[in-house]
Amino acid sequence: MAPTDRCDYSPPWGNASIIGVAGSSGSGKTSLALAIVAAMNLPWVVILSMDSFYKVLTPEQSAAAFRSEFDFDSPDAIDFDKLVDVLRELKKGKVAEVPIYSFEKHARLDKTISIYSPHVLILEGIFALHDERVLDLLDLKIFAEADGDLCLSRRLLRDIRERGRDIEGCIKQWFDFVKPNFHRYVGPQRELADLIIPRGIENKVAIGMVSDRVEKILAHKSKLHQVELRRLGEVASDSPLLPNAIVIPQTNQVLGMNTLLIDPATSKEDYIFYFDRMVTLLVEKAIDFLHFQPKQIKTPQEYVYMGLKKSGEVSAVVILRGGSAFETGLRRSIPDCRTGRVLIQTDDKTGEPELHYRALPANLSKDGLVLLLDPQMSSGASALMAVRVLVDHGVPEERIVFVTYMAGKIGVNRLLSVFPEIKVVIGRMGDDMESRWVETRYLGC
Amino acid sequence: MSQPAPSQSVGPLYRSESQKPTATVSTKLEHDNVHILPQTPQLIALLTMIRDKETNRADFIFYSNRIIRLLVEEGLNHLPVVSQTVATPVPGEKYAGVRFEGKICGVSIMRAGESMEQGLRDCCRSVRIGKILIQRDEETSQPKLFYDKLPEDISERWCLLLDPMLATGGSALMAVEVLIKRGVPEDHILFLNLIASPEGAVNFAQRFPKVRVVTAFVDRGLNEKNYIVPGLGDFGDRFYTM
Numbered sequence: 247m248a249p250t251d252r253c254d255y256s257p258p259w260g261n262a263s264i265i266g267v268a269g270s271s272g273s274g275k276t277s278l279a280l281a282i283v284a285a286m287n288l289p290w291v292v293i294l295s296m297d298s299f300y301k302v303l304t305p306e307q308s309a310a311a312f313r314s315e316f317d318f319d320s321p322d323a324i325d326f327d328k329l330v331d332v333l334r335e336l337k338k339g340k341v342a343e344v345p346i347y348s349f350e351k352h353a354r355l356d357k358t359i360s361i362y363s364p365h366v367l368i369l370e371g372i373f374a375l376h377d378e379r380v381l382d383l384l385d386l387k388i389f390a391e392a393d394g395d396l397c398l399s400r401r402l403l404r405d406i407r408e409r410g411r412d413i414e415g416c417i418k419q420w421f422d423f424v425k426p427n428f429h430r431y432v433g434p435q436r437e438l439a440d441l442i443i444p445r446g447i448e449n450k451v452a453i454g455m456v457s458d459r460v461e462k463i464l465a466h467k468s469k470l471h472q473v474e475l476r477r478l479g480e481v482a483s484d485s486p487l488l489p490n491a492i493v494i495p496q497t498n499q500v501l502g503m504n505t506l507l508i509d510p511a512t513s514k515e516d517y518i519f520y521f522d523r524m525v526t527l528l529v530e531k532a533i534d535f536l537h538f539q540p541k542q543i544k545t546p547q548e549y550v551y552m553g554l555k556k557s558g559e560v561s562a563v564v565i566l567r568g569g570s571a572f573e574t575g576l577r578r579s580i581p582d583c584r585t586g587r588v589l590i591q592t593d594d595k596t597g598e599p600e601l602h603y604r605a606l607p608a609n610l611s612k613d614g615l616v617l618l619l620d621p622q623m624s625s626g627a628s629a630l631m632a633v634r635v636l637v638d639h640g641v642p643e644e645r646i647v648f649v650t651y652m653a654g655k656i657g658v659n660r661l662l663s664v665f666p667e668i669k670v671v672i673g674r675m676g677d678d679m680e681s682r683w684v685e686t687r688y689l690g691c
Numbered sequence: 692m693s694q695p696a697p698s699q700s701v702g703p704l705y706r707s708e709s710q711k712p713t714a715t716v717s718t719k720l721e722h723d724n725v726h727i728l729p730q731t732p733q734l735i736a737l738l739t740m741i742r743d744k745e746t747n748r749a750d751f752i753f754y755s756n757r758i759i760r761l762l763v764e765e766g767l768n769h770l771p772v773v774s775q776t777v778a779t780p781v782p783g784e785k786y787a788g789v790r791f792e793g794k795i796c797g798v799s800i801m802r803a804g805e806s807m808e809q810g811l812r813d814c815c816r817s818v819r820i821g822k823i824l825i826q827r828d829e830e831t832s833q834p835k836l837f838y839d840k841l842p843e844d845i846s847e848r849w850c851l852l853l854d855p856m857l858a859t860g861g862s863a864l865m866a867v868e869v870l871i872k873r874g875v876p877e878d879h880i881l882f883l884n885l886i887a888s889p890e891g892a893v894n895f896a897q898r899f900p901k902v903r904v905v906t907a908f909v910d911r912g913l914n915e916k917n918y919i920v921p922g923l924g925d926f927g928d929r930f931y932t933m
Contacts, residue, residue: 497768498789505788509777519816526813527764530733530757534703538732540712543743546924547914552698552715553739554732578813579757683780 253481255664257634258471258598259290259363260339263463264383265456266374268435269390270428271319272397272404274446275370278390281447282368285457288464289602292364294332296371300347301325302354311352314415319372319427326377333383336367340638349409362638363601365467366460375435386459389439392446394425472598475627478660487655488662491670494531500524504674507651507684517687521621524651524673525575529617532647532671533560533579536615558614561607565590565620565632568685572619572649586610588635590628599628604635611640618648621684622676626657633665643667654678696911701732714739718889718909722896725887725904728765734758738886738908742923751929752806755855758885758907759810763851766881766905767814770795770849795849796821796842800866803927804853807883811851821845823869825862834861839869846874852882855926857906858919860891867899877901885926886910888919 265282269275279293300323303311310316317323328345335342343358361367374380375387398420405411436442443452487493494500503520506512512520541555563586564570576583586606592599610616616636623629629648636646644667651673658670697718702711716730728734740746740754772789779786797820799805808820821841828835842848850870854863863882870880878901887906890913895904910919923929 498770498772499764499767501789502772502791505775505777505786505790508779508786508788510780511777523814526760530761534731534733536733537710538702538712538736540714541739543739543745545742545921546744546929547918547920547922548744549921551739551742551921552696552713553742554701554712554714554736555739556736578760581753677781680781687780 252666253478253663255478255630255634256471256474257339257363257631258467258600259365261467262336262339262364262367263385263460263467264333264337264367264369265386265388265460266380266384267368267370267388267390268372268374268376268432268439270392270394270397270432271372271424272400273390273392274400275372275374275390277447278388278443278453279368279370281453282456282460285453286460286464288365290363290365290464290600291368291460292361292366293368293370294344294361296324296329296369296374297349298344298347298359299325299329299332299371300354303352308352314411314419315422316352317423317427318419319423319432321373321376321431324371324373324376326380330377330379330383332361333367333369333380336361336364337383339363362604363635365464372432373435375438376431381438385463386456387438387440388456389436389442390446391436391442391444394428468596468598472596475598475625475630475660478630478664479625479656481660481663483656483659485659485663487675488659488666490662490666490668491653491658491672492531493672493675494527496674500527500673507687514687514690521571521651521684521688522575522578525572526578528649528651528671528673529572529576529579532617532649532669533615535647535669536560556614559584560615560617561585561610561613562617562619563588563606563610563632563636565618565628566603567689568621568682569619571621571685571688576617576619584613588632590631592628597625597627599631601631601635606635606639610636611642613641614645616641616646618646619650620648621651621688622680622682623648623650623653623657623661624676624678624680624682625654626660629657629661630664633661633668637665647671651684652676652680654680701730701735703731717907718911720889720892720896720909722893722900724896724900724902725892725906725909726765726769727909728761728905728907730908734761734907741885741929742921744924748929748933755806755885755926755930756810756813759807759855759883760813762807762883762885762905762907763810763814766851766883766903769881769903769905793849794844794847795851796845797851797853798823798841798866798870800825800852800854800862801838802931803855806926806930807853807855811853819848823866825865827861834865836865836869841870841873845870846876848875849879850875850881852880854882855885856919856922857882857884857887857891857895857904858913859888859917860894863891863895864898867902881905886919886922888913891919 332342341362346355538554539557561584566589584607589603646668648670656678700711771792775790801824824838880902882904884906
């Protein structure tokens with residue numbers, strides 16, 4: 247398939263919706279954001295605090311900060327450029343690295359937190375509605391309204407309890423910086439808001455309205471994603487199996503193992519034994535795609551042999567839960583294989599895959615080959631999502647090998663029409679809409 | 692050392708020549724009862740690991756086992772199967788499959804052949820394994836049978852004869868004779884081998900044309916001491932004691 251024939255796939259977290267929540271310090275923005283997220287209870291609604299984006303201070307500014315003489319409540323203290331970068335990456339569905347700011351040290355830590363694949367992002371901070379570029383990225387703008395004395399008392403409690411400050415410093419900061427800044431910069435954001443929410447988390451009606459809105463956005467995204475998957479399925483159903491799909495040779499032994507694995511009368515012990523054996527064959531086939539370079543060696547008798555050595559490491563990413571059935575077989579060929587995990591669950595009602603969890607090895611993109619392991623591929627929807635996750639983490643397509651025991655033609659073609667440069671190694675072609683019995687039999691539930 | 696070592700670029704068809712590194716590959720043989728594993732870059736890299744004198748024992752064992760598993764898988768494909776239709780997990784659906792036919796057993800030529808038992812067990816869990824000890828007689832320098840312990844019903848079984856190195860083929864040929872004397876039909880014997888010399892493989896093919904030899908690599912030849920060149924040294928020592 248020529249690169250121009252490539253189909254696009256937009257994951258459900260593509261074009262993430264961003265909700266901005268601004269308001270005075272102590273107005274209850276964080277609680278409000280938390281209440282909205284709690285009302286949804288979904289892993290793909292994420293809060294991003296603007297506190298993470300304080301600028302790196304110069305030594306003089308840092309000294310001032312420790313004397314409580316630095317103005318943290320002015321827009322100048324915020325690194326809007328960094329914030330805009332992060333928001334744009336998330337809007338594109340990519341991985342974004344969010345800095346971590348330490349209030350004790352008044353400095354950015356070396357570590358970052360990576361955010362990936364939120365469908366909805368809630369940006370909260372006193373200046374959430376301040377920067378033009380941020381405003382352009384927001385889908386809903388909220389201003390949290392609260393009385394000044396309430397704000398001050400909340401702020402005092404928080405700064406002393408959680409941020410290690412003393413009371414004199416806090417009060418000094420309030421009258422020197424927070425209050426004047428509120429009137430100059432924070433308050434005017436009211437004019438730009440779509441929604442002004444008074445009384446914070448006590449305002450159940452407002453929280454309900456916002457969470458209804460978020461629910462609607464999520465439902466809409468889910469619908470678009472399902473349409474997208476159907477569209478890709480139509481593209482895929484017409485064409486013959488694409489060349490980058492490699493079905494292992496159906497030798498007598500492979501056919502015999504297939505028969506044992508398919509037969510419901512096979513005992514659980516035999517099933518596991520033959521499945522592990524099959525996986526080893528699949529993995530050996532998959533790692534043939536590694537690149538090699540010449541290497542000359544000497545045998546114990548000092549004879550020279552012109553051989554080869556691999557020019558990169560193989561790592562694996564298991565698609566949970568089914569992929570865990572591949573691990574025994576995988577470790578027979580690569581005992582120390584670095585292995586990442588993603589949990590992708592398919593919604594029973596809609597057939598839509600959902601990314602619940604991911605833990606990937608660092609520097610995955612530098613490996614020679616990344617095997618994606620899933621025992622069964624039917625619609626290819628979760629495979630699409632898993633490959634997309636790897637690509638978003640910088641793994642070049644041509645270094646990804648999707649390894650599966652059983653796959654349907656439409657699913658494989660759907661995957662390869664979106665990612666034509668990956669390889670798919672298959673143990674046996676099956677029907678397109680088969681239930682996921684392979685892992686169920688292996689894991690016994 | 693009858694012929695030069697063949698060298699070619701190795702890799703899958705879809706890769707351009709420039710992406711295929713050059714390496715020494717197995718010598719080709721004309722005999723159709725000698726089956727040489729496909730010379731994939733992966734296999735060559737595994738063989739490079741076990742030939743290299745710098746490779747430590749743990750790695751030697753691990754990488755030999757990987758090749759041995761491939762040999763066993765290839766060897767087992769020569770065993771007969773019969774059609775069998777089974778039910779599937781999808782209600783009402785049938786699958787036209789096959790069933791493994793016939794009993795098998797492994798026979799390892801001590802001691803190096805015993806190193807291949809794990810690989811065999813990885814593919815055939817409860818396989819019976821017989822043993823044959825053959826040593827070279829110091830006086831005549833001919834192989835001599837010292838010991839054998841084989842399944843009682845071996846004549847009804849397919850035999851997978853295990854020996855990683857095939858140099859002149861003296862002991863392997865003697866082992867085949869032992870099996871045939873026990874009533875195993877010649878065409879029920881498969882000889883699984885990692886590295887063979889062309890002389891050894893040809894000897895075998897001519898003497899027992901019905902025994903199938905499955906090997907990962909046919910090397911360049913033998914030296915004056917009858918060691919395989921380039922070979923990998925003493926397999927048993929490297930696997931068990933070095």
